[in-house]
Structures are given as C-alpha cells and as structure tokens.
Amino acid sequence: MTRPRITIRYCTGCNWLLRAGWMAQELLQTFGEDLAEVAIIPGTGGIFQIAVDDRLIWDRKTDGGFPGPKEIKQRLRDAIDPERDLGHLDR
Numbered sequence: 290m291t292r293p294r295i296t297i298r299y300c301t302g303c304n305w306l307l308r309a310g311w312m313a314q315e316l317l318q319t320f321g322e323d324l325a326e327v328a329i330i331p332g333t334g335g336i337f338q339i340a341v342d343d344r345l346i347w348d349r350k351t352d353g354g355f356p357g358p359k360e361i362k363q364r365l366r367d368a369i370d371p372e373r374d375l376g377h378l379d380r
Contacts, residue, residue, distance in 0.1 A: 292322075292323060292324055292325035293324060293341045293369050294325045294341075295316060295324055295326070295328065295340070295365070296328045296338075296339070296340045297309045297312055297313055297330065297339050298332045298338045298340075299330070300336050301331045301332065301333060303335060303337075305337055306329070306331075308337070309329045309337070312339065312358075312361060313329055315361070315362065316361065316362065319362050320365065320369075323370070335349070336349070337349035339356070339361060339364075339365075341365060341368045344368065346361070346364040346368055347360075347361055347364060362375060
C-alpha cells in the first residue's frame with residue numbers, strides 16, 4: 290500500500306505559517322511513518338487547505354474556519370485508515 294502525501298496550503302499574507310506547522314506536527318505525531326510526507330505549501334488569498342494526496346479534507350472557507358487537532362486527525366484517519374483507533378480522540 291502506498292503511503293499518503295499530506296499537503297497543507299496556507300496564506301503567507303495572513304501569517305498562517307505557524308498554524309500550518311502546528312497542524313503538520315500534530316499529524317506527524319499521530320500518524321508518523323504511515324505518511325509518505327507532510328508538505329507545507331505557501332499560497333495567497335486567505336487559503337488554508339489540507340489534502341490527502343489530491344483529496345481535500347479541510348478548507349477554511351467551506352468548513353468555516355480552522356480545524357482543531359481532533360477534527361483534522363479524525364478526517365485524515367477516515368481518509369486513510371477508517372478502522373484505526375485514535376484512542377482518547379475517539380471518545
């Protein structure tokens with residue numbers, strides 16, 4: 290099975306690099322070697338999107354803000370390994 294690539298696109302003009310880095314850290318801490326990579330990609334226009342391979346799992350504009358670690362970990366798990374137990378995050 291091919292390990293998924295995660296991309297986090299963030300707005301440089303909005304200074305969301307730290308938020309993107311935090312999300313990357315959270316995902317790597319939980320999913321570690323189950324991921325091929327987590328890429329942080331600069332953008333403009335208020336963008337903050339997280340995708341698995343080419344499938345969008347979070348968009349700040351359509352999802353109404355920024356994800357918390359619990360939300361994004363659950364969405365990522367649902368996309369790559371729905372049977373995975375996230376421990377206390379699932380309770």
